[in-house]
Structures are given as C-alpha cells and as structure tokens.
Amino acid sequence: MVTMVIEIILTCIAVILLLLYSLRGHLGYQKACGLGSIPRVAPCLPFFGNALHLDMAQCHLSLSDLRPKYGQVFRIRLFKEDIVVLNDYASIHDALIVKGSDFAGRPPMYRTSHAERNKHSIVWQTYTHKLVFLRKCVLKSLRMYGAGLGKLEERCAPDMDTMCRTIAGMGGKPFNPRTVIYDSVCSVMLSLTLGMKLDYDSPSFKTIQKMNALFNDIFGSGTARRLDFIPLLKYFRNDCYCRMQEALQLRDEFWEEQLEKLKDSKVDPECVVPSLLEEVNNNSTSVNTASNGVAKARSTGKQKDDSQEDVSVTTVKEVFTNLILAGTDTTATALTCLLLIVLHYPDVQRRMQQEIDSVVDSGSTPSLADRPYMPYVEAVLLELLRFISHVPLAVPHHTTCDTSVLEKPVPINTVVYINLWSLHHDEAEWTEPWTFRPSRFLDDQGKLVSPSHKNRRMLLPFGAGRRVCLGEILAKNRLFLFASALLQRFRFEPEDPENMPEVDPRSYEMGLVLHPKPFRLRALPRNAV
Ligand code: HEM
Numbered sequence: 367m368v369t370m371v372i373e374i375i376l377t378c379i380a381v382i383l384l385l386l387y388s389l390r391g392h393l394g395y396q397k398a399c400g401l402g403s404i405p406r407v408a409p410c411l412p413f414f415g416n417a418l419h420l421d422m423a424q425c426h427l428s429l430s431d432l433r434p435k436y437g438q439v440f441r442i443r444l445f446k447e448d449i450v451v452l453n454d455y456a457s458i459h460d461a462l463i464v465k466g467s468d469f470a471g472r473p474p475m476y477r478t479s480h481a482e483r484n485k486h487s488i489v490w491q492t493y494t495h496k497l498v499f500l501r502k503c504v505l506k507s508l509r510m511y512g513a514g515l516g517k518l519e520e521r522c523a524p525d526m527d528t529m530c531r532t533i534a535g536m537g538g539k540p541f542n543p544r545t546v547i548y549d550s551v552c553s554v555m556l557s558l559t560l561g562m563k564l565d566y567d568s569p570s571f572k573t574i575q576k577m578n579a580l581f582n583d584i585f586g587s588g589t590a591r592r593l594d595f596i597p598l599l600k601y602f603r604n605d606c607y608c609r610m611q612e613a614l615q616l617r618d619e620f621w622e623e624q625l626e627k628l629k630d631s632k633v634d635p636e637c638v639v640p641s642l643l644e645e646v647n648n649n650s651t652s653v654n655t656a657s658n659g660v661a662k663a664r665s666t667g668k669q670k671d672d673s674q675e676d677v678s679v680t681t682v683k684e685v686f687t688n689l690i691l692a693g694t695d696t697t698a699t700a701l702t703c704l705l706l707i708v709l710h711y712p713d714v715q716r717r718m719q720q721e722i723d724s725v726v727d728s729g730s731t732p733s734l735a736d737r738p739y740m741p742y743v744e745a746v747l748l749e750l751l752r753f754i755s756h757v758p759l760a761v762p763h764h765t766t767c768d769t770s771v772l773e774k775p776v777p778i779n780t781v782v783y784i785n786l787w788s789l790h791h792d793e794a795e796w797t798e799p800w801t802f803r804p805s806r807f808l809d810d811q812g813k814l815v816s817p818s819h820k821n822r823r824m825l826l827p828f829g830a831g832r833r834v835c836l837g838e839i840l841a842k843n844r845l846f847l848f849a850s851a852l853l854q855r856f857r858f859e860p861e862d863p864e865n866m867p868e869v870d871p872r873s874y875e876m877g878l879v880l881h882p883k884p885f886r887l888r889a890l891p892r893n894a895v
Contacts, residue, residue: 415443426758462831471764561637
C-alpha cells in the first residue's frame with residue numbers, strides 16, 4: 367500500500383515537472399534565451415510544440431509553406447527543441463558564408479551519438495579541430511584536381527561500362543533504372559574509398575547495399591526522429607533503434623572482412639581508407655615514442671596536434687561509412703531523376719545528345735576534358751540539382767557561439783535548418799520554378815553563364831561554407847561522366863507515354879535524400895559508340 371502511494375506521488379511529480387518543462391517556451395523562456403526577435407510558428411502546443419502540425423515525412427514542404435506567413439527566417443519547436451529555419455539566399459549566405467564557423471556545428475542527436483558515432487564522423491561531428499583535420503585528409507585523398515581527375519575517370523570507367531552493358535542487355539524492354547545506376551555509383555565509391563574493387567555479386571557488396579538501405583530508413587523516415595526526442599523508446603523495441611543496431615553490425619562485419627584485404631599490396635595507398643589507416647599507424651608509433659619520454663613527433667618529423675592523435679580505427683570506419691552513404695544515394699538519385707526528366711522533356715534529351723555527338727568522337731566515351739565544350743549538358747546538370755533539390759534541408763547545423771542572422775540574435779547551441787528547397791524554388795527568384803528549364807544557366811549565345819551570375823550564386827545544392835559537401839567536385843564530375851555516357855549510348859523512352867510517372871519533385875518521397883516514385887523506361891541503343 368505504502369509503495370503504491372509513493373509510486374503515485376512520484377508519477378504526479380514527474381508529470382508536473384514534464385508540464386513545467388514543456389511550458390517554458392510559453393512562459394517567455396525563449397525571449398530570455400535570445401530567440402525572441404525571430405517569429406515563432408503557431409500553434410505551438412505544450413510538450414509537442416509544432417510537431418503535430420508539420421508533416422515530418424515531408425518537412426521541407428511544410429516549412430516552405432510557412433514562408434509566406436512567417437518570412438525568410440522563422441523558428442519552429444519540435445518537442446523541447448527550438449529550430450531556426452533559414453529560407454532564402456540572404457539569410458543562408460549570412461549564416462554559412464559571412465558568419466562561417468558560428469553556424470558550423472552539428473546538433474547532438476540520439477541517432478548520431480549512439481555508439482559515439484558523432485565523435486568520429488565527418489557528417490555528424492560538431493565543428494572541432496578533428497573534423498577540420500578529417501575533412502582535409504579526405505579532400506587530399508580524393509584529389510579532385512589535376513592528375514586526380516584522370517584517376518577518377520579510370521575508376522569510373524569499368525563501372526560505367528558494366529552499367530551500359532547491363533542496360534543494353536535489357537534489349538529495349540522496360541526496366542527500373544534505379545538498381546543498375548545505384549550499383550555502379552556505389553561500386554565507384556567503394557573503389558575510391560577502399561582503393562580496390564568489389565564484385566557486384568560478392569557477399570561484401572550485398573552487405574554494403576543492405577547497410578545503406580538501413581541507414582536510409584534510419585535517417586529518412588520522419589518517424590525515426592522520435593528516437594532523438596524520446597531516446598527511452600529504445601527500451602520498447604523501437605523500429606529505428608533496431609535498424610540502427612543492425613546497420614552498425616553489418617558495417618562491423620564488412621569492416622572485419624575487408625581489413626585484412628586492405629593490407630594487400632594491390633590496394634592503392636592514396637585512397638581514403640588506406641591513407642587514414644596509415645595516419646592511425648603513425649599515431650600509435652608516435653604515441654609509443656612519446657610514452658618512452660622522447661619528443662612527441664610523427665614519423666615525418668612534424669609536430670602533431672590533438673586532432674590527429676584522436677584518429678583511431680573507429681574513426682576510419684565511421685568516415686568510410688559516411689562517404690559510402692553520402693556519396694552513393696545522392697549521385698545515384700540525381701542520375702535516376704535525370705532519366706525521368708528526359709522522358710518528360712524529350713527536347714532536353716535531343717539537345718544533350720546533339721551536343722555530345724558534336725564534341726565527342728564517335729568511338730570514344732565522353733571525358734572530363736570535354737566538359738568545357740558542353741555548356742548545354744552542364745546547364746542541364748545545374749538545373750537538375752536546382753529542380754530536384756534532393757537534399758532539401760541540407761544536414762542540420764548548430765550554432766557554436768552566441769551569434770545572429772540578418773541582425774536577429776541566435777544563441778549558442780541553437781539548431782538551424784538550411785532550407786535549400788525553399789531557396790531553389792522561390793518564385794520571386796526563379797521564373798516558373800517547377801518547370802525544368804536548363805536555359806536559366808545559359809546566355810544568349812548558348813554559353814554557360816559565369817559563376818557570378820545571380821542564378822549560379824543562388825544555386826547551393828551542396829550547401830556552402832565550412833560544412834559544404836565534401837564530395838561537391840567529385841559529384842559534379844561523376845554526374846557529368848555518367849550522364850553523358852548514358853545519353854551518348856541510349857535514347858530513353860517512357861514505358862507507356864500515356865501514363866508517365868510524375869516528374870514534379872513535390873511528389874518525391876523522402877529517404878536519406880528525396881527519391882521519385884519507382885518508374886520504368888526503355889533504353890534504345892544509339893549508334894554513337
Ligand atoms: C549530387 C550529389 C550530392 C549532393 C547534392 C550533396 C549535397 C550535400 C549537402 C547539401 C550537404 C550538407 C551541407 C551542409 O551541412 O550545409 C552534404 C554534406 C556532405 N556530403 Fe554531399 N552531396 C552530394 C554528393 C556527395 C558525394 C559524392 C560525397 C562523397 C565524398 C559526399 C560527401 C558529403 C559529406 C562527407 C558531407 C558532410 C560534410 C560535413 O559535415 O562537413 N556528398 N552534401
């Protein structure tokens with residue numbers, strides 16, 4: 367009896383505390399916190415905030431709908447968290463470029479801090495010396511300049527060839543292009559990061575596909591976010607939590623299998639994973655040296671800082687997972703969307719093919735050296751990234767100090783969403799934003815407008831500033847190589863011209879990135895090669 371009374375009292379205290387906590391926002395707490403000058407979206411309910419009024423599965427659409435009423439910068443509340451949303455070029459530029467490091471953090475989230483992933487990751491780590499160091503290492507290994515570009519072509523060639531042969535093998539019958547494109551893009555990513563190729567049918571390749579699919583669910587589905595707000599759900603067999611455990615297990619299995627192979631002399635030592643592992647080896651050597659009382663120095667003789675010392679095998683594993691995930695779904699989806707778009711805009715397909723045929727010798731495949739001579743193809747790729755904006759809210763940012771956006775104060779540790787979707791579909795800036803129109807990026811002579819042209823400045827599909835996408839140059843080059851090879855070799859036609867799948871990106875579904883609904887097409891060989 368006494369126990370029951372105690373339990374009831376404790377439950378009442380817990381409920382009162384919870385209510386008081388969730389009412390803080392309504393009692394002027396936010397004003398005290400310094401977000402008072404940024405309009406807050408209503409209705410903001412106790413405990414839930416705006417969570418019940420936003421479509422969490424298509425948050426970019428809900429947030430963009432709020433812009434006419436609340437302006438370019440507003441804030442929403444999801445459970446106990448206030449989130450500032452930046453919706454136009456002026457505010458995004460101010461935060462990411464002018465204020466740079468102030469907005470370069472990442473918020474702590476249960477899904478990313480589980481198993482301490484955010485301490486090792488590039489995508490999820492907040493703005494630390496270690497992050498800056500890791501970004502530098504990866505960029506150096508990817509080498510998207512000079513001779514590095516030749517290497518990229520070499521690494522892409524076998525997978526592009528497999529992709530085109532598989533498509534040709536369909537013999538003009540309708541098929542869903544997603545899988546074949548996805549496998550080729552994923553294989554290039556594995557070869558760029560590990561420095562070796564995996565067979566598409568190998569168990570290791572299948573493990574990666576499965577791991578990617580699980581992470582896609584974990585970060586894509588709106589309901590998965592509940593775990594960040596209510597981590598206790600993990601004790602109730604929460605779906606997202608179970609998937610997270612499974613994905614990490616697959617990642618570890620893959621890693622155990624590959625680690626031995628990575629010691630093989632055939633592996634390119636300059637690729638991301640081997641070169642980071644080398645860094646770890648150097649660290650352990652120098653730590654041992656330091657513990658013997660000798661000066662703390664790397665094998666190269668240079669002084670090193672804490673950020674380098676902190677790089678462990680766990681870090682390498684996490685960076686590898688980041689690159690495979692971020693580098694596959696984004697590019698594969700953009701290419702799949704391009705095929706859907708050319709079904710709807712046959713004139714775009716014809717003009718791309720005319721340009722490719724006029725620049726590339728018959729018998730050769732397009733190379734990166736051809737890029738400057740193909741302004742129309744370039745304009746199509748820019749318009750593709752604007753039109754689909756398939757990373758619509760970028761990755762959440764977090765303020766690293768008390769700062770401001772467009773002179774409105776924003777306190778330290780505030781979550782900030784960069785609404786690229788709204789930026790790229792703003793009717794005041796883009797004429798007919800829901801129409802696919804590559805000519806926005808061309809001048810009267812059909813040349814690509816300069817990077818300082820308003821339309822190019824306002825196009826930020828990779829974000830900007832300190833956390834700009836690490837794969838931006840790789841992605842642009844790979845999109846060019848894959849897109850021009852596909853259009854050189856095939857004419858794409860709808861399976862059923864009367865019943866074409868929707869091209870409007872407002873109909874796409876959210877995963878890790880936005881995806882069009884599955885569709886089928888016919889690929890008819892052209893005779894250019
Ligand atoms: C069409 C292709 C791609 C698009 C549209 C895209 C877009 C983005 C965006 C919007 C962000 C978030 C920027 C921010 O936080 O403000 C990002 C981050 C990132 N992307 Fe990409 N991306 C693409 C391809 C790639 C590729 C191929 C790689 C592989 C190297 C990659 C690796 C990353 C990484 C590691 C980050 C996290 C950077 C950080 O947090 O410091 N992405 N990407």
